[in-house]
Amino acid sequence: MKQNIVHNILLGQQHVPKHHTAHAFAPSNIALCKYWGKRNESLRLPMNNSLSISLGEYGTHTSITVIDDKRDKIFFNRKEIGHHTAFSKRLINFLDLFRVEKNKPYFLIETAANLPVCAGFASSASGFAALTLALQKLFDWHLTKEKLSILARLGSGSAARSLWHGFVKWHAGHLNNGMDSYAEKIPLTWNQLCIGLLVIAAKKKKISSSHAMAHTILQSKRYTTWPQTAHQHCLVIEKAIKEKNMILLGQTAQQNSIDMHAVMHASDPPINYNTPQTNAAIHQILGLQKKKHAIYFTQDAGSNLILLFTQQDMPIVLHYFPQVKVILPFANKDASHVSGYFS
Numbered sequence: 001m002k003q004n005i006v007h008n009i010l011l012g013q014q015h016v017p018k019h020h021t022a023h024a025f026a027p028s029n030i031a032l033c034k035y036w037g038k039r040n041e042s043l044r045l046p047m048n049n050s051l052s053i054s055l056g057e058y059g060t061h062t063s064i065t066v067i068d069d070k071r072d073k074i075f076f077n078r079k080e081i082g083h084h085t086a087f088s089k090r091l092i093n094f095l096d097l098f099r100v101e102k103n104k105p106y107f108l109i110e111t112a113a114n115l116p117v118c119a120g121f122a123s124s125a126s127g128f129a130a131l132t133l134a135l136q137k138l139f140d141w142h143l144t145k146e147k148l149s150i151l152a153r154l155g156s157g158s159a160a161r162s163l164w165h166g167f168v169k170w171h172a173g174h175l176n177n178g179m180d181s182y183a184e185k186i187p188l189t190w191n192q193l194c195i196g197l198l199v200i201a202a203k204k205k206k207i208s209s210s211h212a213m214a215h216t217i218l219q220s221k222r223y224t225t226w227p228q229t230a231h232q233h234c235l236v237i238e239k240a241i242k243e244k245n246m247i248l249l250g251q252t253a254q255q256n257s258i259d260m261h262a263v264m265h266a267s268d269p270p271i272n273y274n275t276p277q278t279n280a281a282i283h284q285i286l287g288l289q290k291k292k293h294a295i296y297f298t299q300d301a302g303s304n305l306i307l308l309f310t311q312q313d314m315p316i317v318l319h320y321f322p323q324v325k326v327i328l329p330f331a332n333k334d335a336s337h338v339s340g341y342f343s
């Protein structure tokens with residue numbers, strides 16, 4: 001079925017690389033309205049629409065080079081990764097989708113992420129998005145980003161949203177063949193909007209998002225209401241973005257995150273990504289909201305938090321969370337980070 005999607009999308013496009021090497025960057029993205037649960041595991045078709053904000057210059061750089069060899073060579077952050085690892089297998093499976101049987105090119109993949117990997121900052125999203133963009137350049141395809149988002153989705157669901165900067169929505173779609181499940185840019189900007197990355201543990205998470213999603217669909221009593229809840233949240237968040245309404249955006253995105261984690265907590269056995277430090281930071285943020293500061297959080301499948309606020313609350317955020325890495329997603333490149341520890 002994955003091959004059918006690739007076949008449909010690549011009709012009329014090049015099937016052999018046009019260039020020897022190509023490079024691309026894709027930003028990480030944070031979902032303001034989360035994708036949680038698949039209606040088709042293999043095609044990575046989501047149960048619900050989702051909506052994200054990309055993280056500017058934070059993401060993945062990937063180079064792909066055709067090599068005269070009998071297997072791919074994969075480097076991550078300058079270190080060679082063995083073929084037996086889950087990382088390499090997932091990547092090679094993705095590359096296999098684009099190899100024509102009789103003329104099988106193998107590749108050197110050099111990929112580097114500038115965010116903590118597997119800690120809930122969507123590194124697989126930027127990884128598969130960057131690889132898809134690099135493949136487009138290498139093969140000289142002329143596909144729209146919406147079509148590329150369908151290909152990127154086959155590597156990692158949230159990669160569909162990492163092909164653009166700014167706000168992006170991913171339509172869950174209805175078709176069984178997956179051809180209507182694509183992402184698109186929301187052409188709105190919000191210069192005052194800030195995203196704060198609060199790293200609580202830059203370690204690999206114990207339970208992958210894919211596993212946690214599958215588990216909660218089967219084992220959580222609360223899952224049945226999730227797709228409709230998320231659908232409503234996406235609509236409200238899009239309205240909040242249009243109106244540049246920080247309170248509406250923050251409250252809705254925060255509630256969406258709380259609801260997603262509540263669905264996980266209600267599964268048997270429960271899944272809980274929070275550490276005592278996560279809970280303490282959430283408590284602190286809720287305390288700031290009681291004092292009428294429009295500072296909110298969202299949390300992906302990990303212990304880290306992402307703060308949502310506008311520039312007017314920057315001094316408060318930096319005072320209470322001096323370790324936070326602040327990103328201004330719509331500022332120009334020179335001003336796109338004002339504090340940080342990833343670089």
Ligand code: 2P0
Nearest residue numbers: 031034035156157158209210300301
């Ligand atoms: C999201 N997450 O919308 C949600 C919220 C994590 C929490 O998409 O199985 O790595 O490869 O499709 O995309 C992370 O899951 O999962 C994710 P697969 P993915 O950002």
